[in-house]
Amino acid sequence: MAEVKLHGFWSSPFSCRVIWALKLKGVEYEYIEEDLLNKSELLLKYNPIYKKIPVLVHDGKPIAESLVILEYIEETWPENPLLPRDLYDRAMARFWIQYGATKCADAIGALYVASEEEKEKAAKEILEVLKILEDQALGDKKFFGGDNINLVDISYGPCAYWLPALAEAVGVKVLEPSTLPKLHAWAKNFIEVPVIKENIPEHDKMTAYSRSAREKLGKN
Template structure:
């Protein structure tokens, strides 16, 4: 029980996949529990995350940790092998700054998917692209990955850019990651998606596109993951 690791997740959620990727990179064995969201949350999920009632939730030795970015920090602190953050204090602080920066973009991204108002969607798309430009110029620069030659926690945090954005484009017709306007970030996304541990742990594209279409039709404002 002391070493038992369980992950409560939801298959289309990029936030669940953040945690899955980190656990895979660290080589941590875990049991995955798929939640039936958003309306049939398990009693365990409500018990483990009574405040937000969202996935993902990591349960280690019976102790729950909620919120994907907090879970990533916990994984890094608990399993030091294959580090996901720099050891230099300043570089580590910079990485955490850009991880925090992702939260503002996620809010706008959700508006694109879930809003039924076209004007609100366009506003959300414009905000996402502006943040991506900042990310490309200030954080990525000329590096292959945010972590340099290998992916780190910043790359994992922005993993939704490399896969979920493209699928939203298919459904919504909203182009968020353009090779002409964001060439370095576009190349980063291509490289990120080719990393075996990422490529092997992604939701099925057709299934995800179908799910995004359902969310769009319902115009749901509920966020089952974070």
């Protein structure tokens, strides 16, 4: 029986974050796919507050919320560190992770639920948020972590595959080389990292899922 278990859902960008971190750390784990329309008793037991995935269970103890889980993984398995050793650089990494959890998440969420009339405005707002990220955090680096990916890359990683799928579903392109050249290059580099490439949802399946979810919201 694996001492590490992960309750997740195939399309969840938050689940993917945790999978990538575990894989990069070389941590063996058991993956449990949840049915979000019929959540398991274990999931409700392990995350009674939010009742959401992902939930990491280590030695029987559950940890919820993907960014909290990432920090736990980093501290529990210090091999192959995913945060800078320098304390200032580490603080800056956490700053940009938090920026993504607030500014980026809100902007992407707004596009996801935007009506036909609202989507151009929502796409513009995402572009403004991502432009700050590109200029202030990424700069001329290959990855946010420099030559290798770190927790900042992992936290933004879903943008590399999820934004293109969402853009197709919504009909508005966001992550383009003409508007975000450095971030676009980062996204291509990120999904070519073997651990990432092997653990992302299929593009067509992801696009179909995004389109279906928007239809259920009455947005298409």
